[in-house]
Amino acid sequence: EIVLTQSPATLSLSPGERATLSCGASQSISSSYLAWYQQKPGLAPRLLIYDVSNRATGIPDRFSGSGSGTYFTLTISRLELEDFAVYYCQQYGSSPLFGGGTKVEI
């Protein structure tokens, strides 16, 4: 059974700074089946990235995803106020699984 570990649990940054969020898998994730979501309080998660590096419709290009195998990264090039939220990675396939989340706080 795959385990997804996100780090750090909390990232304290200022607007304009670069955020780098990590997602590690206990086993290799096949076929680039990895997505990233953003969640704000009281709302459903919002898809940001799918297939490791493809931005979803309407997602600004300051968000980018990379990685392969067991290590994946979500980068926010320059944080804007609306980017402070919780971010989850997710592997999809036969048994979807979410990481524990990274909170990006001001």
Next chain:
Amino acid sequence: QVQLQESGPGLVKPSATLSLTCSVSGGSINTYYWSWIRQSPGKGLEWIGYIYYTGSTNYNPSLKSRVTISVDTSKNQFSLELRSVTAADTAVYFCAREAQQWVRSWFDPWGQGILVTVSS
């Protein structure tokens, strides 16, 4: 575009069965995979299970013994039953569609979520 809406009781007694329905509008339930996902207060996301429009299912092993997901294509909706609930099942329950037809993929769109509290 496709919209999902969860409905059901917001309060369920311990040991009872939690029953929720997800109504799909703006598109057909056919040819897609549909999931239930939950989030306990202040915690992360937990996938509960999915159903394909044909009726085939797959459940999270940690919940498999208590979960049934069903689909009603004529009503364009699918449902969740979680039996023998305890306080640990208190959560916001989301329904979601996998984005691509026919094959497994990421979740998009999501419903807004419904808070279900287990309490006597």
